[in-house]
Amino acid sequence: MKPIQEKLKEKPWLGWVIFFLTVLVVFMLGMLASSIVQRRAEAVFAYTPAVTFSEYEPRNSVWGELFPREYDSYIKTSDTTFRSKYNGSSMIDMLEESPRMAVLWAGYAFSKDYSQGRGHYHAVEDIRNTLRTGSPADGVPSPQPNTCWTCKSPDVPRMMNKTGVAEFYRGTWDTKGSEIINPIGCADCHDAKTMNLRISRPALIEAFQATGRDISKATHQEMRSLVCAQCHVEYYFNKTISDGVSYLVFPWKNGTSAEEIEKYYDNIGFTDWTHSMSRAPMLKAQHPDYEVYLTGTHASRGVSCADCHMPFISEGGQKFTDHHLQSPLNNVAASCQVCHREETEKLINDVYSRQDKIIENRNILETLLVKCHVEAKNAWDKGATEERMKDILSDIRKAQWRWDFSAAGHGNSFHSPVELGRIIAGGIAYAQDARIKMARLMADLGENREIPYPDITTKAKAQAYIGLDMKKLREEKKVFLENIVPEWINSGKEREKDY
Numbered sequence: 007m008k009p010i011q012e013k014l015k016e017k018p019w020l021g022w023v024i025f026f027l028t029v030l031v032v033f034m035l036g037m038l039a040s041s042i043v044q045r046r047a048e049a050v051f052a053y054t055p056a057v058t059f060s061e062y063e064p065r066n067s068v069w070g071e072l073f074p075r076e077y078d079s080y081i082k083t084s085d086t087t088f089r090s091k092y093n094g095s096s097m098i099d100m101l102e103e104s105p106r107m108a109v110l111w112a113g114y115a116f117s118k119d120y121s122q123g124r125g126h127y128h129a130v131e132d133i134r135n136t137l138r139t140g141s142p143a144d145g146v147p148s149p150q151p152n153t154c155w156t157c158k159s160p161d162v163p164r165m166m167n168k169t170g171v172a173e174f175y176r177g178t179w180d181t182k183g184s185e186i187i188n189p190i191g192c193a194d195c196h197d198a199k200t201m202n203l204r205i206s207r208p209a210l211i212e213a214f215q216a217t218g219r220d221i222s223k224a225t226h227q228e229m230r231s232l233v234c235a236q237c238h239v240e241y242y243f244n245k246t247i248s249d250g251v252s253y254l255v256f257p258w259k260n261g262t263s264a265e266e267i268e269k270y271y272d273n274i275g276f277t278d279w280t281h282s283m284s285r286a287p288m289l290k291a292q293h294p295d296y297e298v299y300l301t302g303t304h305a306s307r308g309v310s311c312a313d314c315h316m317p318f319i320s321e322g323g324q325k326f327t328d329h330h331l332q333s334p335l336n337n338v339a340a341s342c343q344v345c346h347r348e349e350t351e352k353l354i355n356d357v358y359s360r361q362d363k364i365i366e367n368r369n370i371l372e373t374l375l376v377k378c379h380v381e382a383k384n385a386w387d388k389g390a391t392e393e394r395m396k397d398i399l400s401d402i403r404k405a406q407w408r409w410d411f412s413a414a415g416h417g418n419s420f421h422s423p424v425e426l427g428r429i430i431a432g433g434i435a436y437a438q439d440a441r442i443k444m445a446r447l448m449a450d451l452g453e454n455r456e457i458p459y460p461d462i463t464t465k466a467k468a469q470a471y472i473g474l475d476m477k478k479l480r481e482e483k484k485v486f487l488e489n490i491v492p493e494w495i496n497s498g499k500e501r502e503k504d505y
Contacts, residue, residue: 055072055073057072057198057199059198059505060198060505061193061197061198061199062160062163062164062167062193062198063160063164063192063193063198063505064159064160064161064164064187064188064191064193065188065502065505066080066160066188066189066191066192069191069192069193069196070192073192073201075321075324075326076326076327076329077329079319079328079329079330080127080191080192080329080330080331081127082330082332083095083125083126083127083329083330083331083332084125084127084128086124086125086128088332088333088336090333090335090336090354090357090358091358091361092358092361092365092416092419093122093333093416093417094333094335094336095124095125095332095333095336096124097121097122097123097124097132098121098122099120099121099465100120100121100122101117101119101120101121101465101468101469102464102465104369104372105462105463105464105465105467105468106372106373106375106376106462106468107120107372107413107468108462108465108468108469108471108472108474109283109376109379109380109460109462109468109471109472110372110375110376110379110406110409110410111290112281112282112283112379112472112473113279113280113281113282113283113472114278114279114281114288114290115137115138115139115140115149115150116138116290117469117472117474118137118138118469118474118476118479119136119137119138120138121136122416125331125332126189126190126191126331127189127190128189129157129158129159129189129190130158130159130186130187130188130189131189133154133155133158133179134183134487134491135483135487137479137480137483138150139154139179140178140179140180141479141482141483141485141486142178142180142486142490147178147180148178148179148180149178150178150179151175151177151178151179151243151252152174152175152176152177152178152179152181152182152252153175153179153243153252153253153254154179155179155182155186156175156207156209156237156254157190157207157236157237158186158189158190159186159187159188159189159190159194160188160190160191160192160193160194160206161185161186161187161188162174162186162194162206162207163193163194163206163207164193165182165185165186166208171208172247172248172251172253175248175251175252175253175254176248176250176251180490183490183491183494184493184494184497184498184501185498185501186498187494187495187498187499187502193206194206194233194236195233203226203229203230203232203233204233205221205232205233205236206236207236207237207254209236209241209254209255209256210232210235210236210239210256212255212256213255213256213258216256216258216259217258217259227308227310228310230310230311230312230313231296231299231305231310231311231312234295234296234311234312234315235296238293238295238296238311238415239256239292239293239294239295239296239297240256240257240267240291240292240293240294240297240411241254241255241256241257241292242255242257242271242276242278243255257270257271258270260273262296262297262300263297263301264294264297264407264408264411264429267294267297268289268404268407271289276289277289278290281379281402282472282473283379283380283382283383283472284378284379284382284383284386284399284402285382285386285395285399286379286382286399286402286403286406287399287403288403288406289403289406289407289410290410291407291410291411291413291414292414293414293415293416294411294414294415294418295415295417295418295421296311298411298415298418298421298422298425298426299311299418299421299422301422301424301425302421302422302425303422304421309345312327313341313344314334314341314342315331315332315333315334315341316328316329316330316331317334317337317340317341317344318340319340328340333417335354335357338350338353338354357420360419360420360423361419361420361423363423363427364412364419364423364426364427364430365419367427367430367431367434368409368412368413368419368430370434371405371408371409371430371433371434371437372409372413374405374434374437374438374441375402375405375406375409375437376459376460376462377437377441377457377459378401378402378405378437378440378441378444379402380457380459380460381441381444381448381457382395382398382399382402382440382444384448384453384457385398385444385447385448385451388448388451388453389451390447390451394447394450395447397443398440398443398444398447401436401437401439401440401443402436402437402440404432404433404436405433405434405436405437405440406433407433408429408430408432408433408436409430409433411429412426412429412430412433
């Protein structure tokens with residue numbers, strides 16, 4: 007056998023082959039070593055530190071001492087500068103954007119004030135500031151129930167554990183204002199001992215039970231949406247479960263579609279309020295984000311809420327979930343482009359295109375509903391009977407429920423545009439039916455003239471049109487914010503010293 011030196015002389019190219027093979031082997035070994043080091047770093051980071059605080063610890067900063075990366079990213083949620091074409095994290099006065107909404111909610115608290123929330127970090131502050139919750143100034147209690155606090159703070163599971171669920175719901179929202187201090191955060195979604203995702207609000211567990219499902223069997227990926235579904239859902243206050251209590255219930259017994267929820271409400275004879283102009287028995291959609299998400303293409307492919315709104319990030323070789331909850335449009339590289347390879351501008355324009363089309367049709371329905379309420383009031387004024395108005399008011403209720411279901415979830419025109427298009431189309435049909443029936447009724451009453459559309463081109467004009475004294479409401483809220491809220495905050499800080 008010839009020695010290797012002679013073979014190389016006969017075949018000089020063989021040396022280059024050996025050289026490149028050696029380089030390749032060294033490179034692969036280097037990659038393997040790097041991977042091992044990175045995985046060891048991640049394993050160390052994934053280790054859950056020994057937790058010394060209570061499972062109901064509401065202070066996010068205390069959790070942040072053990073989980074600094076997650077906490078640092080969570081603090082970024084306080085930034086409200088980002089605004090997309092329609093939404094974002096900045097506070098948007100939706101009644102200024104569309105004054106028609108004030109007429110649609112005449113007689114209901116949303117006609118006073120409706121702004122897009124600034125995100126989890128500001129949840130407690132925003133519920134104090136909004137005119138919807140009332141103003142317990144000078145000892146006058148607020149009309150809103152204590153249940154309104156349920157999704158605003160990790161102090162809620164602490165209080166529910168302390169007083170019991172039904173007792174927490176009891177009373178008006180000002181009775182526990184000094185207890186609810188910390189904004190939405192760690193204890194709302196995580197088990198303190200294991201850091202596993204957990205359900206901290208009983209309404210979601212009870213909703214699963216009502217449909218014969220066991221939420222404890224949900225997978226980790228499902229939990230990455232279900233922790234959001236504790237709050238980003240449609241709900242109502244059931245006052246028959248416990249005496250004097252506005253008990254929080256998700257109306258999912260028949261299913262989670264707009265029609266199935268509507269059927270649930272119809273079967274129990276539930277009405278949120280009676281419209282002050284049309285006298286229609288109305289339903290108010292809250293924010294059915296989870297229900298609409300379930301009908302979209304992302305849900306059907308197993309994409310969770312957290313995949314887009316809380317994507318994974320790496321820092322110093324360590325991988326963790328970004329707790330800066332925000333619009334994916336402000337973080338396209340880490341959210342959309344993980345799956346979609348298109349350019350950032352193309353992806354954003356695709357979102358806007360879907361939103362444009364949905365909102366175009368939603369505005370048509372919104373305008374029709376204003377006409378419905380105005381014309382119904384005219385019919386009452388002209389002597390219409392309850393029997394003749396019954397079917398008309400039912401159509402108005404159905405039409406506005408579909409409008410509200412599509413409008414209340416700010417991101418839903420992207421989450422499931424096909425489903426929202428279907429829902430809005432149904433609303434337009436019901437609104438047109440209501441107007442045709444009213445035209446026939448008015449003809450029978452000898453009234454054939456067209457009812458003029460009101461001048462509601464601004465929020466102020468729309469609120470004045472439905473009879474709201476906004477100056478008085480703002481003065482009452484100012485007294486509350488200056489005199490009562492500081493006492494709540496100081497009392498809460500004193501109490502936290504004992505945790």
